[in-house]
């Protein structure tokens with residue numbers, strides 16, 4: 001999906017491994033799709049927590065020399081896309097502090113909906129913030145917490161925040177994993193020999209040969225130390241609200257999240273979409289890579305062959321030098337190129353996993369037509385996205401979401417497609433295979449399971465959101 005929601009963040013932690021920092025590097029490598037702005041690792045040798053962070057991809061942020069400065073058998077790491085706070089090194093994670101409870105490093109996947117209020121209160125009381133990240137609020141609350149034991153202070157601090165948080169914390173001698181009571185973001189626990197691994201997605205365990213054991217439960221705090229694993233359930237019960245968009249788009253298809261295979265769910269989304277929105281066609285073409293699983297399901301169900309009619313250039317970096325003379329649709333074309341022999345004279349079903357602003361999809365439809373397609377039918381494997389996310393996914397404002405501001409026919413006209421159709425909400429919930437109550441689907445319904453800031457503009461300003469035009473310029 002090029003016309004995209006931005007990825008959020010990924011976390012990885014390991015306890016009890018002689019090469020903890022190296023393993024964390026590999027784990028972050030597998031989670032790179034969840035955030036490409038910065039990467040960081042904190043490691044402890046039992047005496048001191050050390051940290052290294054840098055902007056950019058994991059492979060650029062670390063080399064063997066940097067990793068050698070992070071000794072010890074326990075480490076946590078983070079890849080970031082800024083969902084709250086500016087994109088700069090100060091906001092990179094983990095964040096490390098030293099306070100009355102000793103050193104602690106933290107990394108966070110999610111977004112706190114009451115971070116602004118808490119931050120204002122803390123500043124009034126004299127706190128000095130180093131970053132604009134919502135995660136730093138937790139550290140200030142932790143530093144002020146009265147509990148004598150580290151886990152008491154952790155519980156006291158995280159009990160005050162609301163929203164989505166899958167957290168990893170590292171002290172000199174223990175690793176603590178926390179998942180919010182609604183379970184918005186995934187967090188999985190596994191083993192690598194004697195070591196414990198905690199990470200956002202199971203694909204990170206696969207890379208290092210670890211075995212998935214179970215999910216960290218919503219509302220659970222896991223304290224992993226030399227004494228073993230201790231589970232604390234300090235939060236009052238809350239309705240589950242797993243982010244359904246993890247299955248639609250974020251997670252890697254080779255991962256299991258919320259107990260389900262992402263590939264299986266996405267293929268089922270495509271199957272259901274084919275049943276709900278059938279259309280006469282000669283070829284099913286996925287928008288790579290995001291639309292591939294759903295397109296396979298669509299093709300299987302419809303009996304129409306799937307062909308890779310768009311080829312993705314995997315080597316496009318974050319920026320590229322645009323030629324001075326204008327090349328039509330250069331931004332998209334440098335990433336995707338149509339295969340004329342597949343498209344020419346054919347009725348094409350173009351399958352993608354979502355439609356956000358519609359600007360890139362319009363260019364793709366244009367490219368497919370220019371390559372000779374007779375008809376172009378756009379099929380989206382999720383319902384219309386009509387509301388922004390406040391729980392850690394970087395969505396455009398409501399006014400920028402095409403489905404929030406246009407009718408289906410207007411969208412079709414804008415895309416210059418022969419038809420456009422979405423999966424129904426019932427179809428989506430059926431494919432994730434569980435009762436409606438356990439998933440958050442707010443971006444499709446506008447009904448939020450945890451109260452969100454009243455003023456969207458104020459919230460975005462508070463979070464010092466980046467100028468989205470900059471991101472648009474990159475995605476073309």
Ligand code: SF4
Nearest residue numbers: 243244389440442443
């Ligand atoms: S609003 Fe959408 S993207 Fe955000 S947590 Fe809910 S389902 Fe996920």
